[in-house]
Amino acid sequence: MLPWGGQLRKGSMAPSFKKCIVALLVLLATSLSIKTPPALADDQPQKRTITISGKGSVKAAPDMVNVSAGVESQAPTAKDALAKNTAAMTKVVDALKSEGIAPEDIQTTNFSVNPRYEDRDDDRPRRIVGYNVYNSVYVATHEIGKLGAILDQLVSAGSNSIGGISFGIAKPEEMENEARKLAMEDAIAKAKLYAEAAGAELGPVMTISEQGGYVPRFAAAPPMMEATAKAVPIEPGTEKLDIEVQVTWELK
Numbered sequence: 001m002l003p004w005g006g007q008l009r010k011g012s013m014a015p016s017f018k019k020c021i022v023a024l025l026v027l028l029a030t031s032l033s034i035k036t037p038p039a040l041a042d043d044q045p046q047k048r049t050i051t052i053s054g055k056g057s058v059k060a061a062p063d064m065v066n067v068s069a070g071v072e073s074q075a076p077t078a079k080d081a082l083a084k085n086t087a088a089m090t091k092v093v094d095a096l097k098s099e100g101i102a103p104e105d106i107q108t109t110n111f112s113v114n115p116r117y118e119d120r121d122d123d124r125p126r127r128i129v130g131y132n133v134y135n136s137v138y139v140a141t142h143e144i145g146k147l148g149a150i151l152d153q154l155v156s157a158g159s160n161s162i163g164g165i166s167f168g169i170a171k172p173e174e175m176e177n178e179a180r181k182l183a184m185e186d187a188i189a190k191a192k193l194y195a196e197a198a199g200a201e202l203g204p205v206m207t208i209s210e211q212g213g214y215v216p217r218f219a220a221a222p223p224m225m226e227a228t229a230k231a232v233p234i235e236p237g238t239e240k241l242d243i244e245v246q247v248t249w250e251l252k
Contacts, residue, residue, distance in 0.1 A: 048251040049206060050194060054187025056179040056245075059238045060169060065144050068109065068164035069096075069154045070136025078113055078131040085133040088158040093137065095157035099150050101141055110136040136161065142170065147234045167236050172214040179243035180210070187247045195251060203250035212243045 071088040075081035096106055112134045117126040141150070144167070154162060169175060195202050
């Protein structure tokens with residue numbers, strides 16, 4: 001039975017049906033032979049570019065300083081070592097406050113209680129002969145001129161561990177922006193020079209990337225000493241901020 005209701009005898013085929021089959025085969029072959037045309041080649045010429053690095057540096061006097069101060073105490077028992085350390089650290093914190101350091105600018109950064117063992121040259125187990133207690137605080141102040149007096153007060157109060165002195169800029173954003181401007185000016189000047197030497201002109205900026213930024217400067221800790229009538233001499237120096245930019249232009 002054919003789709004339209006007719007019948008096809010065995011061994012025979014209607015002429016119209018043959019034509020239909022042939023047309024379908026031709027259409028199928030034609031569709032298979034059609035290929036997707038390749039993408040049109042980019043007729044646009046390759047853009048000429050130039051990539052240059054520029055550097056900008058800015059210096060400024062620091063307006064803040066951080067310092068770490070601690071007390072290490074020893075005693076035969078942990079309880080006695082802790083009591084001894086607590087009394088000493090209380091004096092240290094009181095000394096900082098007496099120098100005008102606000103409580104929110106004093107932060108405990110380390111506290112530990114550890115056994116102290118006897119020294120032995122043989123393989124026998126070592127006995128505990130005492131305990132060490134260590135407590136330290138991190139101090140921040142904008143009064144850099146008082147740092148020497150603060151250090152002297154710390155030693156007088158019983159601090160036997162001072163370090164981590166770092167000078168910095170409280171708000172370095174202005175310095176960073178000024179360094180960015182200088183870095184871009186440096187990159188533009190170099191790019192114009194190279195472009196002119198190559199017989200071209202700078203076109204629009206295509207990309208800009210940045211490296212660098214502000215990093216606080218750490219100073220060496222003063223050696224531990226006896227309290228003196230004169231404040232510890234401290235030289236804050238200057239802070240330096242470096243920014244490097246990499247800029248790509250299109251050449252005309």
